[in-house]
Amino acid sequence: MALDKAFHEIPGTIVFDAEQARKGYWLNQFCMSLMKAENRAKFKADERAYLDGWKLTEAQKQAVIDRDLNRMMALGGNIYFLSKIGATDGKSFQQMAGSMTGMSEEAYREMMIKGGRSIEGNRRIGEDGDAQRPRKD
Amino acid sequence: MALDKAFHEIPGTIVFDAEQARKGYWLNQFCMSLMKAENRAKFKADERAYLDGWKLTEAQKQAVIDRDLNRMMALGGNIYFLSKIGATDGKSFQQMAGSMTGMSEEAYREMMIKGGRSIEGNRRIGEDGDAQRPRKD
Amino acid sequence: MARITASLYTSHIPAIGAAFDLGRTHEDYWKPVFAGYDFDKDWMKRQKPDVVVLVYNDHATAFSLAMIPTFAIMTGPEFAPADEGYGARPVPTVVGHPELAAHIASEVIQQDFDLTMVNEIDVDHGLTVPLSCVFGKVDAWPCKVIPFAVNVVVHPAPSGARCFALGQAIGRAIRSYPEDLNVQVWGTGGMSHQLQGPRAGLINREWDNAFLDRLIDDPAGLARMPNIDYVREAGSEGIELVMWLIARGAMADVAGGPKPKVAHRFYHVPASNTAVGHLILEEAV
């Protein structure tokens, strides 16, 4: 049985499977390098130069420089790997997650305090929930 | 089910289980370091100094310096790890294995050409085969 | 012989760790979260476990894409808190129990679970945040901990049914260990959360609470739920909840013994992006 295709029919969601892992291999491995303080310092000093030391595609490098997490995800990134970039920037997981929704930081925080995003209409692509915007991958 | 105790009732044989692996942890990890040419060179230049860089027991260090493979096995070594020492010395697996039998290199080689050591009497401790010498562990 | 005396379940949200480390536990936002763990402090004083088998997932910390074990049991002597990009958490080093861990590994491998044995690893928030929540600020963790990591990052993750069966095997292994040890099994991760894309921030309170109900009363039925349901209903990171079934599988009732007692149950939204769930089941004595 291949991975149930229903995994790919959830709105606003990219399931990180072997195919995504292959596509994003070096993007994610680059992120792992940021778990060392000296690498974080090098990256901050010259992002482009540091990125050029890794086998990322140009699109992946640009997405990192733009801090465009949705784009990084579409290019094979996984949030647990990508979070090391956020950590390097001093961002919290809430700031990172919120940045992918198109909401302001404040609005996202408010939504969470009020109980989070509703599941209604967000189970399957084509329903009418608030996570149904077209995916960019 | 614990590992069948019959594993410990085979003559002339130490089964490498978790307990042995724990006992020989740093002995074996030291051996792994010899897979790098520069470490082999360092080890050869000053064995004692190189060994002192690892958390081996004194008995383990001495067994390495003596190239006493049976003793290294008794102290938690595993042949696939220990073989890196033999490789560093330019020894073949046949020389290494033979050195544990008490036979001369030539006699061991002859035994192998004639079909190897017989299983008869060597299945269980207490039988009358040629591998029944008391174990030293 | 070793005894399993309780199982414990909790989210392992990194922001909780940060709030804890920065001394923000009394802020309005965090107070209700930490209040959910007040019960644990007294309870632990009574329970005094010798060893906790702590099921968690590594979040791209010790395991990169270079090597991804489905199940990894840590048989080493100690495990340092990892630097996940913010610097290492200022919490004690985790001391393992290599003998019991090796016993569990040996037993369950012979029952057809294909474990990876790990001796050198740094442990991330998935492991240290539950310890902080349950034990509070301490100079040393008051018991030994056997970390047990499950891959829920790269799909396919193991199924709930596989995790539940593994828990049963771990339970049998612990109960067959010859030394008299008081052992707890913890399942961590979840509850509903999604950390990615336009659906980030998803919380499914009804589903989470039904999960808690079924975990208590119908774990075998719950274990048959396919992984797609976790992702769809509880968010892409909600899949972590399959790990709770490992701890649940280790309890006596699953092997025909008496039902455990619900010692504590807690649910709160939000902590950062996530629903906080916490449950303690005590074995009948």
Next chain:
Amino acid sequence: MARITASLYTSHIPAIGAAFDLGRTHEDYWKPVFAGYDFDKDWMKRQKPDVVVLVYNDHATAFSLAMIPTFAIMTGPEFAPADEGYGARPVPTVVGHPELAAHIASEVIQQDFDLTMVNEIDVDHGLTVPLSCVFGKVDAWPCKVIPFAVNVVVHPAPSGARCFALGQAIGRAIRSYPEDLNVQVWGTGGMSHQLQGPRAGLINREWDNAFLDRLIDDPAGLARMPNIDYVREAGSEGIELVMWLIARGAMADVAGGPKPKVAHRFYHVPASNTAVGHLILEEAV
């Protein structure tokens, strides 16, 4: 769809690799060993596999005691020959098949095999010696190779029954891969040998040949043999033979199809400390 056309079994003795690399294949000692693989060269010209799933064990090369996976499938793009202490073997880099490997991993994990997925690894003699024996001296290996490593170094190793069941799952996974690929599955290691202690040099010719007989005609029965029998009868390193059951499990007859044809069978003592066994089973077309 992908087809499994044959399975191949062979010892993977490091000394054979050394004799091969040093051009000693025509010495009296080595001639009869390499003669056992003459058949393979023509056969391979006819077979032209696209991919070989090559089951082997790492010999404390890529996996130290830091991390010991029971089953590891290599889903990476390429794998360099390792330096095992003598310098790396002068043989080509092994090119993987990441898509098929990931498909197999995904399928068998969902069938309750708890694989470790590995993307970066150097491969040792366990993998490269069989390639040299079968393909001879080449500038590039003529097919892609998916390395599949089994822990037989730290006991408990997986049982024969577990390996046989895994082989069946791998067989189903390969046959369900949508691309038309000619796939072989190889099992390597063994036959009888012991590399340690006063019993080093053990060879059990009778047992080895009975193993070959049963592998051909009664693999399900053979798979029930407990691991202790391998160690006792075939030497402490004879346990490697459980890996042959993975390749055997992938053949059609195990799933109710027709019996495979014995294309080639070879047995010789000694190479270094070890009995050389080699078998090729062709699927009926």
